[in-house]
Amino acid sequence: MEETNTLMDRLYGYLHKKGLKQTKQRDLIARTFFSLNTHLKIEELLVEVQKKDPKVGYVTVYRALKLLKESGLAHQRHFGEGQSLFEPAGGGHHDHMICIKCGNITEFEDEVIERRQEEVAKKIGFKIVSHRHEIYGACPKCQEE
Amino acid sequence: MEETNTLMDRLYGYLHKKGLKQTKQRDLIARTFFSLNTHLKIEELLVEVQKKDPKVGYVTVYRALKLLKESGLAHQRHFGEGQSLFEPAGGGHHDHMICIKCGNITEFEDEVIERRQEEVAKKIGFKIVSHRHEIYGACPKCQEE
DNA sequence: TCCTAATTGAAAGTTAATTTCAAATATCAT
DNA sequence: ATGATATTTGAAATTAACTTTCAATTAGGA
Numbered sequence: 001m002e003e004t005n006t007l008m009d010r011l012y013g014y015l016h017k018k019g020l021k022q023t024k025q026r027d028l029i030a031r032t033f034f035s036l037n038t039h040l041k042i043e044e045l046l047v048e049v050q051k052k053d054p055k056v057g058y059v060t061v062y063r064a065l066k067l068l069k070e071s072g073l074a075h076q077r078h079f080g081e082g083q084s085l086f087e088p089a090g091g092g093h094h095d096h097m098i099c100i101k102c103g104n105i106t107e108f109e110d111e112v113i114e115r116r117q118e119e120v121a122k123k124i125g126f127k128i129v130s131h132r133h134e135i136y137g138a139c140p141k142c143q144e145e
Numbered sequence: 146m147e148e149t150n151t152l153m154d155r156l157y158g159y160l161h162k163k164g165l166k167q168t169k170q171r172d173l174i175a176r177t178f179f180s181l182n183t184h185l186k187i188e189e190l191l192v193e194v195q196k197k198d199p200k201v202g203y204v205t206v207y208r209a210l211k212l213l214k215e216s217g218l219a220h221q222r223h224f225g226e227g228q229s230l231f232e233p234a235g236g237g238h239h240d241h242m243i244c245i246k247c248g249n250i251t252e253f254e255d256e257v258i259e260r261r262q263e264e265v266a267k268k269i270g271f272k273i274v275s276h277r278h279e280i281y282g283a284c285p286k287c288q289e290e
Numbered sequence: 291t292c293c294t295a296a297t298t299g300a301a302a303g304t305t306a307a308t309t310t311c312a313a314a315t316a317t318c319a320t
Numbered sequence: 321a322t323g324a325t326a327t328t329t330g331a332a333a334t335t336a337a338c339t340t341t342c343a344a345t346t347a348g349g350a
Contacts, residue, residue, distance in 0.1 A: 125285035140270035
């Protein structure tokens with residue numbers, strides 16, 4: 001996968017810059033994460049990783065994701081309650097629509113909302129650093145039933 | 146406080162309807178919560194409640210807030226990480242701006258964003274049940290320094 | 291007042307995240 | 321290639337926030 005290799009290179013660059021090491025576990029975890037290219041719980045990624053190497057433990061996946069987050073290559077999301085999800089930080093900014101029935105997550109981006117939000121903040125003199133906008137409801141598939 | 150009494154009446158109505166009991170602890174907790182009228186962690190509300198009655202425990206505050214939530218008189222929010230916050234559900238819907246320096250929370254509501262969000266969802270056939278829109282950054286006061 | 295179901299509070303249990311630590315491993319300098 | 325050394329790994333222990341359990345207490349209708 002093309003994209004995965006680019007992201008791996010970025011990871012190697014970060015590791016080198018920080019004096020950290022390249023290990024086979026980290027390599028496997030990051031590669032798996034990037035190629036799945038979706039929103040995953042730590043446990044879910046662990047399962048995928050263990051298909052390749054059953055000896056890798058939860059903590060190693062946990063730490064690898066933490067590292068990816070620090071390096072800017074992954075985002076950690078906290079939808080609703082429960083475990084957090086990680087997603088590769090490939091494209092630009094986007095927000096999320098979460099199906100409360102099947103759990104499916106759709107990304108969206110809307111220029112009008114983004115701009116309007118800037119205006120709302122400016123009006124009260126608030127300086128935006130980040131934001132999250134999540135829409136919960138039923139995806140098309142789950143409305144059929 | 147006028148508003149507090151109205152909310153207390155709504156609570157009593159709910160309790161009666163559900164066959165639940167009116168107790169001095171619940172009364173104190175709800176009254177304190179409504180009169181503070183802000184975003185509070187369970188622990189924070191506990192501290193306030195204990196100023197009046199030191200014997201009230203964490204679990205009782207926890208359960209009282211759960212009840213207020215079920216009755217629609219409080220909303221539970223999960224900003225960032227850590228503990229959740231509860232706020233009285235007095236007014237209508239609103240979203241939040243959170244200062245990442247001082248923790249101050251400002252509410253906002255914008256018709257343009259609300260409407261636009263409906264359109265975005267409609268476009269992909271997603272049926273909105275709820276949403277949350279949080280803006281993180283620096284409040285006016287924290288930008289001065 | 292009495293009876294019964296609801297409530298309280300302390301302690302125990304749960305869930306997800308995080309830290310600790312000894313053994314293993316990667317990288318740097320020979 | 322070899323050795324020295326700092327990093328990494330994985331299991332187990334710890335933490336943090338929330339939730340449940342259970343015996344004793346209390347509210348409120350009969």
